[in-house]
Amino acid sequence: MLFPKQPPPRECAECSACCNVYHIDGLFPESPRWVDCYHQGERGCGIHGHPKRPPACGGFLCMWLDGWGEEDDRPDRLGLVLDYNRARPRIDVVESVTAIEAAPGRSDEPRARARLRELRAVLKVLLVPHGARGLDNFGHELPADF
Numbered sequence: 001m002l003f004p005k006q007p008p009p010r011e012c013a014e015c016s017a018c019c020n021v022y023h024i025d026g027l028f029p030e031s032p033r034w035v036d037c038y039h040q041g042e043r044g045c046g047i048h049g050h051p052k053r054p055p056a057c058g059g060f061l062c063m064w065l066d067g068w069g070e071e072d073d074r075p076d077r078l079g080l081v082l083d084y085n086r087a088r089p090r091i092d093v094v095e096s097v098t099a100i101e102a103a104p105g106r107s108d109e110p111r112a113r114a115r116l117r118e119l120r121a122v123l124k125v126l127l128v129p130h131g132a133r134g135l136d137n138f139g140h141e142l143p144a145d146f
């Protein structure tokens, strides 16, 4: 399953939603999941373009940065970081989507709910609540009455 894409380039700009919702590899001291990275600033990453920025940061491409959705679906605006889960070994095939809340309750907002329902119509969607622990970190399929 592939989605229609907006033409590149897109830029993260002020968004740094993924810098909170993931554990960031390659930083010392560590930046754990669900905690703002200490390099985050109001205008995004404070070490963008600096050699200290971990390779994992520059390599991450959320669905929005990859061209999915509209401008208002940028993760800091939508409240969700969306990530493709690709089939192995067919990495050109998207199997499911993981949707991670950028802050508690963001998946309950009308635009986020509408987008999640649209995606659920064509793919399995796994929703990870902000602050999830243990197995909840892998997300749960949206309930039928979502």
Ligand code: SF4
Pocket: 011, 012, 015, 016, 017, 018, 019, 060, 061, 062, 063, 064, 065, 074, 075, 076, 081
């Ligand atoms: S969530 Fe997407 S758009 Fe936002 S900073 Fe991360 S990669 Fe960029």
Ligand code: SF4
Pocket: 016, 018, 019, 024, 031, 037, 038, 039, 040, 041, 044, 045, 046, 047, 048, 053, 054, 057, 058
């Ligand atoms: S180093 Fe920059 S890009 Fe990487 S997690 Fe921290 S703020 Fe985000």
